[in-house]
Amino acid sequence: MADVDFTHTTVEMRGIVKKFGSLVANDHIDLTVHKGEVHALLGENGAGKTTLMNVLYGLYQPNSGEIFIKGDKVEVTNPNIAISRGIGMVHQHFMLIPPFTVTQNIILGKETSGPFGVLDIQKAAEEVKAISEQYDLYVDPDQKIEDISVGMQQRVEILKALYRNADILILDEPTAVLTPQEIREFITIIRNLTFQGKTVILITHKLREIKQAADYCTIIRRGKRIDTVEVEKTTEQELASMMVGRSVSFYVKKEARIPGEAILQVKDLVVRDNRNLKAVDGLSLEVRKGEILGLAGVDGNGQKELVEALTGLRRVESGGIFVHERDVTNRDPRDIIDSKVCTIPEDRQKRGLVSDFTVEENIILENFDRKPFSSRGVLNFQAIRDYAGKLIDTFQISPPDGTVRAGTLSGGNQQKVIIAREVSNDPDLLIASQPTRGLDVGAIEYVHSSLVAQRDKDKAVLLVSLELDEIMDLSDRIAVIYEGKIVGIVNAVDADENTLGLMMAGGGQENG
Ligand SMILES: Nc1ncnc2c1ncn2[C@@H]1O[C@H](COP(=O)(O)OP(=O)(O)O)[C@@H](O)[C@H]1O
Ligand SMILES: [Mg+2]
Known part of the structure; x- marks a missing residue:
């Protein structure tokens, strides 16, 4: 590969395309990650970040594109291949077994055998302890997962990857579940890992964390790579604009x-x-x-x-x-x-909207049995349309059409429909x-x-x-x-x- 200098590049993804039916989640994405850096993947919800990393980790097969790991072209057809190449992934939802101890969870699937093929827990526990000391990833090896904090569980996930000799760690939205103090500790841990030669790919939509933790940042918007920038030389404002596609006010x-x-x-x-x-x-x-x-x-x-x-x-x-x-x-x-009392509920799809109903119907959901929308059990379609039309206009709901199904709107516009309905009840x-x-x-x-x-x-x-x-x-x-x-x-x-x-x-x- 004459055009890539693999002395420093550890992961190179080229032209990755991943489709789900007609949806193009990754549209010819290129990504270059150097050894020992923290590389952030920034993008809004649904931009395609997790999909790209699932492709690298072998959970998804791309429709096209190539992957190089440490210079070798690799067909990552399953996670075992990724793991054998030194890639570890900590998913957004942890995959730990609650009643098992920290050590049991870490060694699960990679048990060390003693001389007679007996599981050598003692030896494994010592190894885990050594790794956790090396990277300042303190955990209590004998505690059960169900008894430790989410922050601790995350450390267990990271240790689990390190125990499998990962030197490229993918962390998917790792700070979503942490308190501000835990986030600070977490950033220190990431720094520690890279000082010792590990590479970290950090998926996030939080700009401040990128500024604090990352060296480079690749911005993805609607499945496309927008740019890769040096974080030090880029402001939060610039990152936000690239992420959204227009300037935003914080x-x-x-x-x-x-x-x-x-x-x-x-x-x-x-x-x-x-x-x-x-x-x-x-x-x-x-x-x-x-x-x-x-x-x-x-x-x-x-x-x-x-x-x-x-x-x-x-x-x-x-x-x-x-x-x-x-x-x-x-x-x-x-x-x-x-x-x-009005509510903007936590779960838009379940509680906020009926996806199969039109926007108009959703707007009058709580009042459809009242005047002027109905009288003596008969719906007054004109009154509904007029009222919904006014709200669609005021709240700038897109598309400006009350007859489309609510489920087809973007998340932001679904939320506008809910807000319109709720606050117009005064x-x-x-x-x-x-x-x-x-x-x-x-x-x-x-x-x-x-x-x-x-x-x-x-x-x-x-x-x-x-x-x-x-x-x-x-x-x-x-x-x-x-x-x-x-x-x-x-x-x-x-x-x-x-x-x-x-x-x-x-x-x-x-x-x-
Ligand atoms: N397994 C899947 N099947 C169908 N669509 C999917 C699947 N995984 C992700 N998607 C879709 O692909 C797009 C990108 O998703 P994702 O990679 O999870 O985004 P991000 O991690 O940036 O929030 C979204 O529109 C999402 O709904
Ligand atoms: Mg994601």
Whole structure:
């Protein structure tokens, strides 16, 4: 291969095309990764990052294109081939066995045999310990996976790859599940790995992490490689524009306001999860008129169950929910909507929209049985069309056609349909749960300004999000949830990431 200098190149992908039916997930992507660097793959949700790495790891076969690993052209027809060439991949969803110990999980599938073919756990455990010391990847080898934090589980995944002698590590959205402190430790670990000659391919959509951790960054948009840049010489703004395809604004404009009386009051709430454990465990909070209260927390600390209880989708075991001092505990969803509570639900496809219904039908979903949309059981199509048309226009929903099925819209436009429907009901309380998850930067900008607009109209807004930056940018007050309880409430102007991060990890007990 005369045109590539393989002395430093460790992975070279050329012209990779991967189609799923008619969808081209990777459209002639080239990628060059040098030994010992951190190479970020940046792109919005659905850009094709994971697909490209699954191709490299042998989980998907490309329709065309070539792969070179350490100079050799390789047909990576399955992950064993990738592993034998020194590639390790840590997926977005970990693949560990919860009741097994750390060591058992690491050695699983690559057990060391003793002299009589007996599994030599002792020897394996020592090897694991040596690797973990070498890379500062501290774990307790005898703990069960189910008893350790998500951050620790991630280390186990990395150790598992290193134990298989990986020197090229693919990490897919590794920080999505971590607290700010864990993210910092994680970045140090990555640096450690590359100092010792490992190569890291880091998939992410977080610009700040790229600036902190990566040497080079390849930007992918809609299946195509846009560019590869040296991170040091590129600003976050430039990265964002390449990712989205136009310039974007990061800043949410927000004037100071004095909040009014409490619209939502939650008192000593106890709610159980699907496993019948107390997911919300004596939680109290208030959201006032004209404020955004952000609920920060690591995933799985009761946020989902809280929102379900507030919207009438999950039974409250004890405690109470009051809207305008009226008790709505254990009322059905319809009754709660009638109390002027609106929701942007966490799961757009499942709870927010009926994909097979048209945009028009989705817009009147909660009001179709009322005037002017229907009278005496007969739908008034003209009234529906006029109303939907107005909202499509106001909220700039694309395509501007109420008769298309909602499922065919992009994520951002689906979210606009939900926001249009919910806020046009003129709620007093808006509950927004993970409102920007999976959206591109442009749509995020839109959602953020919609939430601030509601606050400025004197609505109460409860914002539940796993994105701490989003919480810090938008909120007036920030409540931190940990193991189903509020462990602290701070004014957003006084909040700093460190303190919030500590609270999110269960430290700090100040109540406000
Ligand atoms: N196994 C699959 N079958 C069908 N479509 C897929 C599959 N995997 C990914 N896709 C589609 O390919 C596109 C790229 O997805 P993905 O590589 O996961 O994006 P990213 O990791 O950048 O978020 C998306 O439109 C996604 O829906
Ligand atoms: Mg992905």
